Amino acid sequence: xxxxxxxxxxxxxGPETGSAEAMRSLYEAxxxxxxxxxxxxxxxxxAALVRLVQDTIADPSDPVGTLWDLPGxxxxxxxxxxxxxxxxxxxxxxxxxxxxxxxxxxxxxxxPEAFAHSRVGDLLRLDDGRLTLRVTEVTLYRLTTEVVAxxxxxxxxxxxxxxxxxxxxxxxxxxxxxxxxxxxxxxxxVAATANGSLAVVQDFRRRVGDRVKLxxxxxxxxxxxxxxxxxxxxxxxxxxxxxxxxxxPVERIPNAxxxxxxxxxxxxxxVVVAAQMLEHMVSDPTPTRAxxxxxCQAIYDGADAVTLSAETAVGQYPTDAVAMMDxxxxxxxxxxxxxxxxxxxxxxxxxxxxxESIGGAIAHAAVGGARELGASAIVVHTSSxxxxxxVARLRPGRPILCLTDSAETRRAMTVVCGVHPLMxxxxxxxxxxxxxxxxxTREQQLGDDGDVIAITAGMPLGASGxxxxxxxxxx
Numbered sequence: 001x002x003x004x005x006x007x008x009x010x011x012x013x014g015p016e017t018g019s020a021e022a023m024r025s026l027y028e029a030x031x032x033x034x035x036x037x038x039x040x041x042x043x044x045x046x047a048a049l050v051r052l053v054q055d056t057i058a059d060p061s062d063p064v065g066t067l068w069d070l071p072g073x074x075x076x077x078x079x080x081x082x083x084x085x086x087x088x089x090x091x092x093x094x095x096x097x098x099x100x101x102x103x104x105x106x107x108x109x110x111x112p113e114a115f116a117h118s119r120v121g122d123l124l125r126l127d128d129g130r131l132t133l134r135v136t137e138v139t140l141y142r143l144t145t146e147v148v149a150x151x152x153x154x155x156x157x158x159x160x161x162x163x164x165x166x167x168x169x170x171x172x173x174x175x176x177x178x179x180x181x182x183x184x185x186x187x188x189x190v191a192a193t194a195n196g197s198l199a200v201v202q203d204f205r206r207r208v209g210d211r212v213k214l215x216x217x218x219x220x221x222x223x224x225x226x227x228x229x230x231x232x233x234x235x236x237x238x239x240x241x242x243x244x245x246x247x248x249p250v251e252r253i254p255n256a257x258x259x260x261x262x263x264x265x266x267x268x269x270x271v272v273v274a275a276q277m278l279e280h281m282v283s284d285p286t287p288t289r290a291x292x293x294x295x296c297q298a299i300y301d302g303a304d305a306v307t308l309s310a311e312t313a314v315g316q317y318p319t320d321a322v323a324m325m326d327x328x329x330x331x332x333x334x335x336x337x338x339x340x341x342x343x344x345x346x347x348x349x350x351x352x353x354x355x356e357s358i359g360g361a362i363a364h365a366a367v368g369g370a371r372e373l374g375a376s377a378i379v380v381h382t383s384s385x386x387x388x389x390x391v392a393r394l395r396p397g398r399p400i401l402c403l404t405d406s407a408e409t410r411r412a413m414t415v416v417c418g419v420h421p422l423m424x425x426x427x428x429x430x431x432x433x434x435x436x437x438x439x440x441t442r443e444q445q446l447g448d449d450g451d452v453i454a455i456t457a458g459m460p461l462g463a464s465g466x467x468x469x470x471x472x473x474x475x
Contacts, residue, residue, distance in 0.1 A: 012036075013034050268392075278308060433455065
């Protein structure tokens with residue numbers, strides 16, 4: 001299904017959207033990638049979700065991707081008997097080591113180190129900083145707190161402690177276990193938390209190899225300071241603004257977003273913006289004006305994809321949320337007077353970007369030629385997807401048809417801005433590539449008789465990194 005927009009939508013699956021019917025509804029509304037948040041369910045259930053996505057949306061003309069978000073080293077509270085509780089400012093709430101389901105007065109916290117290192121007066125942040133507790137009493141088995149900033153607290157929410165050390169030298173045992181399950185399930189992308197450590201990024205890269213695409217979550221100042229080094233190791237970035245907002249002053253989030261997007265685009269790798277984008281739609285059929293502006297700003301900044309989290313996982317209007325995000329992206333892309341040049345990647349930046357290979361030069365030529373000639377599409381024949389990413393980072397302002405004989409490449413491309421991946425059998429000649437490119441453009445209704453398309457490919461065919469030919473064809 002070809003979208004009428006370029007940026008992609010990542011929709012998180014959850015209790016409200018774990019059925020085949022719900023997945024199909026989300027996909028038809030505009031979801032391009034389904035995110036599985038591994039922190040909220042066991043690995044077996046998460047693997048079943050991946051398989052269900054692949055079985056439900058299996059038509060070759062309907063590309064869909066899966067993103068497995070690893071649990072990370074976050075400390076999380078336990079379950080509640082009623083799913084959640086309302087905490088009121090001034091009230092008392094206890095964190096303890098009893099595994100019994102929580103209630104309005106207490107909840108399980110399965111981290112002994114939290115009790116050993118906490119101090120009276122510490123401020124504890126929960127659920128991306130929405131709720132705040134002040135510690136009033138500490139024992140080895142219990143933390144008594146006063147509610148400073150209240151609200152609804154639901155099960156498994158992350159909690160941040162100011163004085164509890166977090167190990168960062170290697171991938172945690174829980175993440176390693178979850179990563180193994182993700183690889184066995186055949187996901188397309190894994191999003192990983194490195195806790196500010198480049199060594200952990202390197203550890204993830206070693207474990208993943210080339211079996212899956214690796215997306216590193218930017219959630220701390222330490223990783224913001226090492227964006228280029230992270231991008232040398234990762235296949236993409238996941239801007240976790242909720243966690244980042246607990247690490248840096250909130251007023252710095254907009255500039256951090258621009259920095260991440262610009263760095264990723266210069267590296268030719270996708271960047272996903274996440275957290276609190278249409279959160280009002282968890283319980284309301286319409287977003288706030290500020291949320292609508294937030295989604296559009298991410299598109300103006302040049303994000304490859306934007307994310308729905310609770311809106312589709314547990315919200316009352318999951319399909320409406322996807323449809324609304326689709327409308328907002330379409331509107332934002334139409335707003336820009338030059339859709340090929342978004343604010344975060346000016347023409348000056350483009351011309352100064354170093355062309356590192358013949359494939360990079362071909363990508364620049366294809367985009368420049370397509371703009372000059374008013375081409376209706378750019379068609380990229382690729383095995384690895386690298387040329388499609390090179391073209392996409394320049395934001396040509398028109399669809400990029402990615403013809404590939406690799407199912408893995410096809411699914412991985414679903415997160416890349418402007419790229420519509422299509423499975424094609426192995427092609428044996430340039431004549432065949434041109435014929436297939438013209439036919440695919442017509443079938444996707446991207447051009448009429450007399451329109452031109454730009455086509456890139458490499459000789460010898462099928463060799464990764466061999467893109468060296470550009471041709472213009474007329475429909």
